[in-house]
Structures are given as structure tokens and as C-alpha cells.
Amino acid sequence: MGSLVCTQCGKTFHFDVVPRRGAICFKCHVQSVNLGFTYGRDNFHGPTIKERERNILANAERNGVEPQYVGNK
Numbered sequence: 001m002g003s004l005v006c007t008q009c010g011k012t013f014h015f016d017v018v019p020r021r022g023a024i025c026f027k028c029h030v031q032s033v034n035l036g037f038t039y040g041r042d043n044f045h046g047p048t049i050k051e052r053e054r055n056i057l058a059n060a061e062r063n064g065v066e067p068q069y070v071g072n073k
């Protein structure tokens, strides 16, 4: 379990496993998926999962949160 501040809406959300999509809450994730379908696949050329993970950890550190991995990594 852990929590992150969503980079999209700025709200804190909780997760069981560090989300692969990045520090984005489910609500914003769904919205971005919908946008992806609407505007094509440009959004998918963003950072790799590994880079996102680095961002998550950096984010969490800034916010004084300690992300914990659960299950397979």
C-alpha cells in the first residue's frame, strides 16, 4: 500500500501496487485513456514504464511518501 499525489488533478490517491501508468489516479487515467482513443495514439509515445517509475519514486520522495512494492516487480 502507498499513496501518491496525482500529477493530473493534484489529489492524493492510494494504491496497492505502484501504478505502471505513473502518479496518476484512476479517474485521470480513465480520462487519458478516453483522450487516447479520441485523439489517436500520440499519448503512448511518452516516457517508458521505467522512466515513469523513476518519476513516481522521485515524486513520492518529494512528498515524503515511501512507495512499497507489493508482489512481482
Ligand SMILES: [Zn+2]
Binding pocket: 006, 007, 008, 009, 010, 011, 024, 025, 026, 027, 028, 029
Ligand atoms: Zn487525478
